[in-house]
Amino acid sequence: MxxxxxxxxxxxxxxxxxxxxxxxxxxxxxxxxxxxxxxxxxxxxxxxxxxxxxxxxxxxxxxxxxxxxxxxxxxxEPPHSPALYETRVGDNHHHAVCISCGRVEDVDCAVGHAPCLTPHWDEHSKPMTIQIADVLYQGICQDCQAKQQLPTQTQVTHEIGER
Amino acid sequence: MxxxxxxxxxxxxxxxxxxxxxxxxxxxxxxxxxxxxxxxxxxxxxxxxxxxxxxxxxxxxxxxxxxxxxxxxxxxEPPHSPALYETRVGDNHHHAVCISCGRVEDVDCAVGHAPCLTPHWDEHSKPMTIQIADVLYQGICQDCQAKQQLPTQTQVTHEIGER
DNA sequence: GCACTTATTATGAGTGCTTCACAATAAGGC
DNA sequence: GCCTTATTGTGAAGCACTCATAATAAGTGC
Structure with missing residues (x-):
């Protein structure tokens, strides 16, 4: 460490x-x-x-x-959650949040520098000069997936939940 | 219309x-x-x-x-802003926000269906099963760019600003 | 069309997260 | 070590949103 x-x-x-x-x-x-x-x-x-x-x-x-x-x-700032902080800066990495328990994991940026994606502007919008592209992945973490398999009677799903 | x-x-x-x-x-x-x-x-x-x-x-x-x-x-939910709503649903499009005035534009999804991106998990994280990838583009809109060119004395930058 | 049931809305108060104003404290230059 | 000014502590306030309960009205059956 x-x-x-x-x-x-x-x-x-x-x-x-x-x-x-x-x-x-x-x-x-x-x-x-x-x-x-x-x-x-x-x-x-x-x-x-x-x-x-x-x-x-x-x-x-x-x-x-x-x-x-x-x-x-x-x-x-994940949805329905107070702001979270981290010391990992400068690498434009992204985040994945579990919609069941709220757990957050880092996801490396595919390109490695900002902006890592270029928008495809639709015909009605005025293009902006993009500086950063933040990607928020939402899904189910391994632990919550395991919990959802078992319960037939127990039904202990979402501890924090999406509300 | x-x-x-x-x-x-x-x-x-x-x-x-x-x-x-x-x-x-x-x-x-x-x-x-x-x-x-x-x-x-x-x-x-x-x-x-x-x-x-x-x-x-x-x-x-x-x-x-x-x-x-x-x-x-x-x-x-853009950062430092209350939640915003729209009727355009079901197409997994993304959003671009101007960091100077807060204006929001729609951005079509690059791939067209959710999830439109696949994360590259770093070696220390536990992969999740991803359901949605939301992309938030941040940049400067055309109007704010124009305003930033002119002012030499006036200095009227950021009306809402990033705070 | 009219009464009835229950979802929906209005009222008023309350919560969580964050910021503001100002006084007390302490870091760093001399 | 002293002094200046940034920084922190104290206490209160604000915003966005939610909750509990009463009043209202949508949709159903007669």
Whole structure:
């Protein structure tokens, strides 16, 4: 696995290069996102508080937004879910979400750089200059598929569900 | 353009076939979405109230959710924006949003049926059975591009902006 | 056409996620 | 170590949406 100290130093220099101060709150948030990819703000807060109990939810929101703007974090908003954050940035990868349990998996970008797809404009629309193409895959994960096979009486489908 | 009466009759029979009653509220919402594609619930409410002033916001939310579940409407959730609705369903088309003004354009599906893309799973992730691939294109529309050329002193960029 | 049953809508309050305004704190340059 | 200003904490507010319940009206049978 990655070396904690190395991560911290890399983050510190990245923060410096963006003119940001290196605070324990920012480092705690970055470490929490690193170790809990695809987590919502609330989950980041809980994880970061293990190292820094006095951290507040509002600080987490501020830090997450700022670091996302700086491209040090990436925000991802699945339908019917709060925003999720990850440290994997700059590779334009995509996401697959399970419509049954909400689990998120990374999917490599087929092309490897943005935009990875070129739109086919229909005749009535005005073309835009595309910068990014985000692909959201929706399906059923292996675990949920297995659960759906068994239950004849039990019927324990969707834990979070699509609502 | 489309014939209003024909639309109404088509919607009425579709509602019947789903076991729903044909109410003026549902027809007003459908007509409002038809004439204002990519509008949020609030916009649908405003449009529908021109025909049906006593319609309430809560009813619009209920009707939109129900019709979306029935696949008579499609819901689309751009980042930092409330959900948008459209009557174009069943063709798995995609969307392009302008990051400057928020304008939305339809983009035909590259392949024409869902899923239109097959993910390349990275070695650490557990593959899912994919049912839908939604592509979200983000870029700058022609109008905003034109605005960004001119202003040297004026600097009137982003009206809604990415925040 | 008229009453009746039940889906649908209106009313009003409430929830989750996120942001805002301002005061308290602390990072980094001198 | 001190000072300036970014950053964080505190408390409240906002938006989009949902929930619970009562009032209304669509569609059915007579």
């Amino acid at each position: 990655a070396d904690h100290t190395a991560d911290q130093e890399a983050w510190a220099s990245a923060l410096h290069s963006h003119g940001r101060r290196v605070t324990k709150q920012r480092l705690a948030v970055l470490a929490a996102v690193q170790h809990n990819p695809h987590s919502p703000a609330e989950g980041i807060l809980a994880a970061a508080r293990k190292d820094l109990p006095e951290l507040t939810a509002q600080s987490v929101y501020v830090v997450l937004s700022d670091l996302t703007d700086l491209q040090m974090l990436r925000r991802f | 489309a014939d209003h009466t024909a639309d109404q009759e088509a919607w009425a029979s579709a509602l019947h076939s789903h076991g729903r009653r044909v109410t003026k509220q549902r027809l007003a919402v459908l007509a409002a979405v038809q004439h204002n594609p990519h509008s949020p619930a609030e916009g649908i409410l405003a449009a529908a109230r021109k025909d049906l002033p006593e319609l309430t916001a809560q009813s619009v939310y209920v009707v939109l959710s129900d019709l979306t579940d029935l696949q008579m409407l499609r819901r689309f």
